[in-house]
Each structure stands twice: as structure tokens, then as C-alpha cells.
Amino acid sequence: xxxxxxxxxxxxxxxxxxxxxxxxxxxxxxxxxxxxxxxxxxxxxxxxxxxxxxxxxxxxxxxxxxxxxxxxxxxxxxxxxxxxxxxxxxxxxxxxxxxxxxxxxxxxxxxxxxxxxxxxxxxxxxxxxxxxxxxxxxxxxxxxxxxxxxxxxxxxxxxxxxxxxxxxxxxxxxxxxxxxxxxxxxxxxxxxxxxxxxxxxxxxxxxxxxxxxxxxxxxxxxxxxxxxxxxxxxxxxxxxxxxxxxxxxxxxxxxxxxxxxxxxxxxxxxxxxxxxxxxxxxxxxxxxxxxxxxxxxxxxxxxxxxxxxxxxxxxxxxxxxxxxxxxxxxxxxxxxxxxxxxxxxx
Ligand SMILES: NC(=O)c1ccc[n+]([C@@H]2O[C@H](COP(=O)([O-])OP(=O)(O)OC[C@H]3O[C@@H](n4cnc5c(N)ncnc54)[C@H](OP(=O)(O)O)[C@@H]3O)[C@@H](O)[C@H]2O)c1
Numbered sequence: 332x333x334x335x336x337x338x339x340x341x342x343x344x345x346x347x348x349x350x351x352x353x354x355x356x357x358x359x360x361x362x363x364x365x366x367x368x369x370x371x372x373x374x375x376x377x378x379x380x381x382x383x384x385x386x387x388x389x390x391x392x393x394x395x396x397x398x399x400x401x402x403x404x405x406x407x408x409x410x411x412x413x414x415x416x417x418x419x420x421x422x423x424x425x426x427x428x429x430x431x432x433x434x435x436x437x438x439x440x441x442x443x444x445x446x447x448x449x450x451x452x453x454x455x456x457x458x459x460x461x462x463x464x465x466x467x468x469x470x471x472x473x474x475x476x477x478x479x480x481x482x483x484x485x486x487x488x489x490x491x492x493x494x495x496x497x498x499x500x501x502x503x504x505x506x507x508x509x510x511x512x513x514x515x516x517x518x519x520x521x522x523x524x525x526x527x528x529x530x531x532x533x534x535x536x537x538x539x540x541x542x543x544x545x546x547x548x549x550x551x552x553x554x555x556x557x558x559x560x561x562x563x564x565x566x567x568x569x570x571x572x573x574x575x576x577x578x579x580x581x582x583x584x585x586x587x588x589x590x591x592x593x594x595x596x597x598x599x600x601x602x603x604x605x606x607x608x609x610x611x612x613x614x615x616x617x618x619x620x621x622x623x624x625x626x627x628x629x630x631x632x633x634x635x636x637x638x639x640x641x642x643x644x645x646x647x648x649x650x651x652x653x654x655x656x657x658x659x660x661x662x663x664x665x666x667x668x669x670x671x672x673x674x675x676x677x
Pocket of ligand 1: 338339341342343344345365366370386388438439490491
């Protein structure tokens with residue numbers, strides 16, 4: 332029977348993927364890479380059929396050996412800074428002597444689509460089929476490999492109940508003591524629910540399993556290859572202007588005491604970066620900016636850019652988002668994030 336190796340299975344996205352794998356394919360052997368034993372114990376308690384293996388993408392050896400054994404490798408952990416381990420995993424999946432080349436799916440991000448962080452609404456919509464040649468030729472030094480959109484909350488993950496972006500919004504608002512937007516905040520970015528994203532993973536897993544079980548090349552139900560260099564998928568439910576997003580976040584942040592004012596201040600992305608960096612310390616407008624490749628800059632820029640995408644590839648394969656809008660979840664996200672933040676700090 333084919334087997335799956337899942338990296339990032341404790342995460343927000345990977346947790347949703349694991350949840351669906353266990354529901355849809357309860358007999359499919361799944362081994363999850365976990366970074367420490369307490370997390371492994373909690374994961375096995377929730378999913379007794381799953382196997383766990385301890386390891387880290389920054390060292391790579393376990394990742395290589397498990398990828399060699401698996402037929403399908405799903406990476407829902409960060410792609411950036413882990414290229415050597417990911418390359419080694421890929422190499423091990425196509426070694427001579429394997430009965431069949433393995434299947435690999437990975438989450439990335441869409442920062443290669445970012446425009447200037449001005450809060451302006453004028454932006455191109457990128458299509459993962461029509462624009463694929465252009466997308467594949469983006470500057471390889473941009474932050475991510477090719478990828479999908481921001482991810483919305485729902486918490487199959489035990490360890491990461493809210494999107495990884497929530498912390499930066501809360502920290503920045505906390506430091507401004509109010510809502511904030513970059514200039515007019517009309518820039519839009521795309522959101523997808525992690526459960527809908529997991530459904531896209533399952534669609535690919537099912538295609539791989541059919542191929543592995545029949546010993547036939549993967550089916551092409553929509554007339555294009557689901558695998559290979561250009562097999563790259565956007566997933567999005569909706570595009571939300573940042574000013575609307577922050578208008579939804581302000582009431583729960585105010586109610587929870589994160590911010591003292593319900594105002595929304597208009598700032599530059601540089602100030603957002605400085606504030607994001609300063610955290611609860613007093614904001615110094617002359618503070619040196621953090622390095623350009625830092626998380627604070629990545630997030631601060633992200634708050635002012637457009638990131639608009641069309642998921643043509645998944646749509647043609649019959650994928651349709653079914654989960655609720657990000658706006659319907661904001662009241663829940665803040666208390667959940669604050670409880671998680673408190674648990675981590677203490
Ligand atoms: N969420 C978003 O809004 C968003 C948007 C665009 C792109 N993405 C991409 O999607 C990926 C997954 O997002 P997410 O929201 O699920 O992130 P997440 O909740 O932070 O989960 C990350 C997962 O990766 C694991 N991980 C982190 N560093 C690792 C390492 N060095 N070795 C092995 N495992 C490691 C984490 O393990 P621990 O539990 O031990 O921490 C966790 O299981 C992101 O990394 C990013 O590339 C996410």
C-alpha cells in the first residue's frame with residue numbers, strides 16, 4: 332500500500348491536511364515529521380493511526396530517509412530557508428531503483444506577487460494558468476517559491492490554532508494602540524480557509540494514489556498535467572481590502588484590551604515595520620529598519636500590498652472553496668490567539 336510522509340503536520344495548514352487524510356483515507360499509512368516528543372505525543376493522542384518521527388527540516392537527514400520510503404511527500408512547513416532539505420527529499424524520491432517516482436506537494440507563499448506597499452487598490456490579478464510562464468520566470472531571489480494565498484483560521488491543528496499572520500497584526504496594532512492601515516488601506520489580498528486548502532491537497536493525493544495503485548501514469552482529468560514543473564496551484568476564496576480586514580479586527584482587539592482605541596490610523600509601511608519590530612516598547616519613528624528579509628518587513632510590506640490571484644488550475648479540477656469568509660472568523664481568532672500567546676509565554 333502506498334504511504335504518505337507529512338512535514339508540518341502540527342501546523343495550521345498541515346493540521347488540516349492531516350485531519351482530512353485521517354478522515355478520507357483512514358487506512359493510508361501516514362508518518363508525520365514532528366519537532367519534539369511532547370508534540371508527537373499530543374498528535375498521536377488525537378490521531379492514533381498516524382506514526383510520528385522526530386526531526387527538523389534544518390538538518391534534513393530524517394527528511395531524506397523518510398522521503399525515500401514514502402510514495403507521497405506533503406510539505407506544509409516553511410519552504411524558505413529549508414531548500415537543501417527539500418532538494419534532498421526530492422532527490423531521494425526519484426532515485427534509481429524506486430518502483431515509481433514519488434509525488435511531492437508543498438505550500439509556499441505569494442510574496443513574489445507583491446507590488447509596492449502603498450495601500451493602493453490598483454493591481455493585476457495573477458492567474459495560475461494564463462500567467463504561468465511569467466510566474467515561473469519571476470526573480471528566484473524573491474522570498475518564496477511559487478505558492479498560494481494567505482490562510483484563514485479553523486483549528487484542526489493542536490499546536491497552531493490561528494494563521495501565522497495573526498501575531499504580526501496583533502503586535503502591530505498593540506504597539507499603535509489602535510487599528511492601522513497603510514495609507515488608504517484599499518489594497519487587497521487573497522484569503523483561503525485552511526480546510527479548503529487541505530481539500531486541494533487531498534485532490535492531489537487522490538490523483539497520486541490512483542496512479543500508484545493502478546501503476547499507471549497520473550490521470551489528467553482536466554486535460555493538463557497535475558504534476559511537474561508547471562503544476563503549481565493558487566487557492567483563494569476571496570479578496571479583502573486591508574481597511575475592511577482591519578475594521579473587522581478592531582472590535583475584537585478592543586474588546587480583548589489589545590488596543591485602547593477603536594480608531595484606525597493611516598501609516599506608511601516603514602512605520603508599520605518599525606512598530607511591528609518595536610512591539611510593546613515605545614515607538615521610535617527613527618528606529619533603524621529591520622533587515623529586508625526579516626519577518627517584520629515581510630509582514631509590514633504585506634499589509635500594504637495587493638496579492639490578487641485566480642485559481643484556474645484547481646477550479647478546472649472541480650475544487651471550490653466551501654468554508655466561511657475570513658471576516659466571519661475574526662471575532663474568534665483574537666481570543667484564540669491571545670490565549671495561545673499567553674500559553675506560549677508562560
Ligand atoms: N498561514 C498563512 O497565512 C500562509 C500564507 C502564505 C503561505 N504560507 C505557507 O504555508 C506554510 C504553512 O503555513 P501554516 O500557517 O500552516 O504555518 P504554521 O501553522 O506556522 O505551521 C508550520 C509547520 O511547520 C513546522 N515547522 C516549522 N519549522 C520547521 C522545521 N525547521 N522543521 C520541521 N518542521 C518545521 C511547524 O512545526 P512546529 O509545530 O514544531 O512549530 C508546523 O508544523 C508556511 O510556512 C508558509 O510557507 C502560509
